Amino acid sequence: MMQIVLIVTAVILSLAAAGAILRIARGPSLLDRVLAADVLLAILGAALCVDMAVNQHLNNLMLLVAISVIGFVGSVTVARFVADRREEPLES
Amino acid sequence: MNPEPSTVDIVIDAVSAVFMVVGALMSLAAAIGLLRFPDLLTRMHAATKPQVLGLFLLLASIGLQMRTFWVWPVLLVAWLFQLLTVPVSAHMVGRAGYRTKHLHREMLTTDELEAVVQAATQAAREDSADSPHTPMTAEDAEIESDAESAAESVGKPTE
Numbered sequence: 001m002m003q004i005v006l007i008v009t010a011v012i013l014s015l016a017a018a019g020a021i022l023r024i025a026r027g028p029s030l031l032d033r034v035l036a037a038d039v040l041l042a043i044l045g046a047a048l049c050v051d052m053a054v055n056q057h058l059n060n061l062m063l064l065v066a067i068s069v070i071g072f073v074g075s076v077t078v079a080r081f082v083a084d085r086r087e088e089p090l091e092s
Numbered sequence: 093m094n095p096e097p098s099t100v101d102i103v104i105d106a107v108s109a110v111f112m113v114v115g116a117l118m119s120l121a122a123a124i125g126l127l128r129f130p131d132l133l134t135r136m137h138a139a140t141k142p143q144v145l146g147l148f149l150l151l152a153s154i155g156l157q158m159r160t161f162w163v164w165p166v167l168l169v170a171w172l173f174q175l176l177t178v179p180v181s182a183h184m185v186g187r188a189g190y191r192t193k194h195l196h197r198e199m200l201t202t203d204e205l206e207a208v209v210q211a212a213t214q215a216a217r218e219d220s221a222d223s224p225h226t227p228m229t230a231e232d233a234e235i236e237s238d239a240e241s242a243a244e245s246v247g248k249p250t251e
Contacts (some may be wrong), residue, residue, distance in 0.1 A: 001105055001106075001109060002105070002109070005109045005112055005113060008113055008116070009112050009113060009115075009116040012113070012116040012117060012119065012120050013116050013119055013120075015120055015123065016116070016119035016120040016122065016123040016142075017119075017123070018123070019120075019123025019124060019126060019127050020122075020123050020126060022127060023123075023126040023127055023135075028194075029132065029189075029192070029194045031132055031185055031188060031189045031192070031194055032132055032135060032194070034185060035126070035132070035135055035136060035139050035185060036126055036139075038139060038143070038181070039119075039122050039123065039126060039139045039142065039143075042119065042122070042139075042142040042143045042146065042147070043119045043122075043123075043142060045147065046115060046116060046118075046119050046142060046146055046147070046150055049112075049115070049147070049150035049151060049153070049154060050112055050115075050116065050150060050153075052154050053108060053112060053150065053153045053154045053156075053157045054112075054157075056157050056158060058154075058158070058163065058166075061166060061167075061170065064170060065170050065173060068170075068173060068174050068177060069173075069177070071177075071181070072177035072178075072180065072181050075181040075184065075185055076180065076181050076184045079181070079184035079185045079187070079188040080184060080188070082188045082192060083192070
C-alpha cells in the first residue's frame with residue numbers, strides 16, 4: 001500500500017511543482033515569483049516528508065527545517081527591497 | 093516489518109496514507125490557485141495551504157509511521173517553526189505588494205491601509221522637497237500633509 005501512496009503523491013507533487021514553476025516563469029511581478037518560489041520550497045518539503053514517512057527514517061528532518069528557514073529569509077529579504085519601477089501601475 | 097501485520101498496523105497505515113495523499117493535494121491546490129487567481133493577494137491566500145496544513149498532515153503521517161513517541165515533539169517543533177515564520181513572510185510580501193500596487197483595488201471590500209500609505213508617501217515627498225530649505229517644525233509638516241492629503245482625495249495626485 002505504501003508503494004501505491006508513494007506513486008500517487010509523487011504524481012500529485014510533480015504536477016504541483018510544474019504549476020509553481022509555470023507561475024515563476026510567467027509571474028507578472030517579482031512578488032508573484034517570490035510567492036511561487038515559496039510554494040515550490042513547500043512542495044519540496046512535502047516530498048521530503050513523504051520520503052521519510054514511506055521509508056520510515058528521519059534523515060531529512062533537519063533539511064526540512066533548513067528549507068523553511070531559507071524560504072523565510074528569502075521572501076522577507078526580497079519583499080523588503082522590492083520597488084515599483086513602472087511608470088503607470090498596470091493591472092497586476 | 094512482520095509478515096502478518098495486525099489490525100492496528102493496517103489502520104495506522106491507512107490513516108497515514110490518507111494524510112499523505114491529502115497533504116500532497118494541498119500542494120496541488122496551491123499550484124492551481126497560483127495559476128488561476130487574478131492578483132497577488134488572492135494568490136497569497138492559495139499559497140499558504142501546503143505551508144501550514146499540508147506540512148501538518150505530512151508530519152503527522154511521519155509520526156504515525158515511525159511508531160515511536162519521541163519523534164512527536166521534534167515534528168511539533170518543526171511545525172511550530174513553520175507557523176512562526178510563515179505569517180511574518182506573508183506580512184512582508186503582502187505589504188510590499190500593496191505598496192507596489194499589485195492588486196485589483198475593485199476586489200477589495202475594505203482598505204484600512206490606504207490612509208496610512210498616503211500619509212507616509214506625502215511625508216516622504218515633503219521631506220525630499222524641503223530638504224534644501226530650512227526645516228519646518230513637525231507641527232507645520234503635519235498640518236500641511238493633512239491639507240495636501242485632503243486635496244489629494246478630491247483630485248488625482250500629480251506625480
